[in-house]
Amino acid sequence: MTVLSLPRMLRAGQAMPDHVLACLSFGNAAAPQLAAGYALPLPPWASDAASTIEVWPASGPVHRYESHGYACADDGQHLFFWRIDASSADIERAAHDAYRDLRALCADSGYPQLLRIWNYFDGVTDGDGDDERYRRFCVGRHRALAEPGFERRLPAATLIGTRKPGLQLYGVASRNAGIQVENPRQTSAFRYPREYGPSSPSFSRATRYGDALLLSGTAAIVGHQTQHPHQLMPQVDAMLDNVRTLLSHAEGGPWHAQSLKLYLRDPAEAPQVVAAVRDVLGNAAPLLVLQGEVCRRDLCVEIEGVFERAVTLPVSA
Numbered sequence: 521m522t523v524l525s526l527p528r529m530l531r532a533g534q535a536m537p538d539h540v541l542a543c544l545s546f547g548n549a550a551a552p553q554l555a556a557g558y559a560l561p562l563p564p565w566a567s568d569a570a571s572t573i574e575v576w577p578a579s580g581p582v583h584r585y586e587s588h589g590y591a592c593a594d595d596g597q598h599l600f601f602w603r604i605d606a607s608s609a610d611i612e613r614a615a616h617d618a619y620r621d622l623r624a625l626c627a628d629s630g631y632p633q634l635l636r637i638w639n640y641f642d643g644v645t646d647g648d649g650d651d652e653r654y655r656r657f658c659v660g661r662h663r664a665l666a667e668p669g670f671e672r673r674l675p676a677a678t679l680i681g682t683r684k685p686g687l688q689l690y691g692v693a694s695r696n697a698g699i700q701v702e703n704p705r706q707t708s709a710f711r712y713p714r715e716y717g718p719s720s721p722s723f724s725r726a727t728r729y730g731d732a733l734l735l736s737g738t739a740a741i742v743g744h745q746t747q748h749p750h751q752l753m754p755q756v757d758a759m760l761d762n763v764r765t766l767l768s769h770a771e772g773g774p775w776h777a778q779s780l781k782l783y784l785r786d787p788a789e790a791p792q793v794v795a796a797v798r799d800v801l802g803n804a805a806p807l808l809v810l811q812g813e814v815c816r817r818d819l820c821v822e823i824e825g826v827f828e829r830a831v832t833l834p835v836s837a
């Protein structure tokens with residue numbers, strides 16, 4: 521098993537790794553101009569967060585190229601891919617084409633295993649009933665991915681609404697498969713019932729890969745139902761219960777948080793939410809708070825994270 525160098529949050533001035541697959545900055549004009557740098561339209565909450573970048577270290581020299589409409593970076597072990605579709609007006613089509621091209625990219629590049637994917641686009645909950653943009657996105661994504669057995673190898677994912685138009689998609693693929701993890705407290709998203717749209721959302725709750733557990737965007741959904749609609753702090757508790765359940769259910773633990781991202785509709789609410797997250801997941805991991813919309817109107821908050829297998833230190837005599 522090759523080891524994935526986990527993404528790290530770096531503050532301005534902190535040393536960069538020698539080789540880098542990608543650097544992500546978050547909605548801030550002041551972000552350093554970096555090679556392999558990508559900007560996400562997600563305003564960070566605090567000024568220290570504004571100078572934070574997410575760095576994906578590479579295991580060695582990086583090959584950069586464009587293929588199938590994606591900007592690609594690979595180090596021989598893992599492939600980082602990135603794409604912006606400026607036109608997201610027909611979001612079903614944009615999603616279909618982006619995922620169709622991603623499948624072709626993964627197959628052709630020798631990195632057939634999708635581990636983790638992030639999806640960001642505007643107006644996620646605009647439109648009513650089956651015309652809602654999130655539901656149209658799910659239809660397009662499902663149409664591009666569906667084939668026998670695909671629900672047993674879905675990547676972990678995040679999907680968040682932005683205010684900037686366009687579909688932005690990035691993630692990482694590998695040569696070796698990860699292990700799909702579902703949450704016993706939640707209906708698998710790919711089995712959500714018809715009331716949530718014509719096609720179910722194609723993602724897993726987490727991917728376990730070597731010493732890493734890549735946790736998908738997790739909200740206050742138990743079974744398939746939103747808990748405490750529109751109520752922030754009760755949703756935070758339900759969301760953290762979901763995370764706790766998944767962490768204890770995923771084999772190979774105990775797992776500890778390595779980096780966390782929290783998405784809030786209203787970042788002014790961050791302090792109390794951050795305190796609740798710290799109570800459950802500890803103080804050690806960097807936690808980035810970003811402004812974004814969860815894909816159900818009644819959901820206020822979502823969390824994602826990278827977790828690592830706890831290392832047992834040898835006891836010195």
Ligand code: 3EB
Nearest residue numbers: 677678679721723737739741
């Ligand atoms: C949920 O559990 C909340 O459609 O890719 C979280 C992560 C959510 C990913 C996606 C949706 C997605 O249904 C929303």
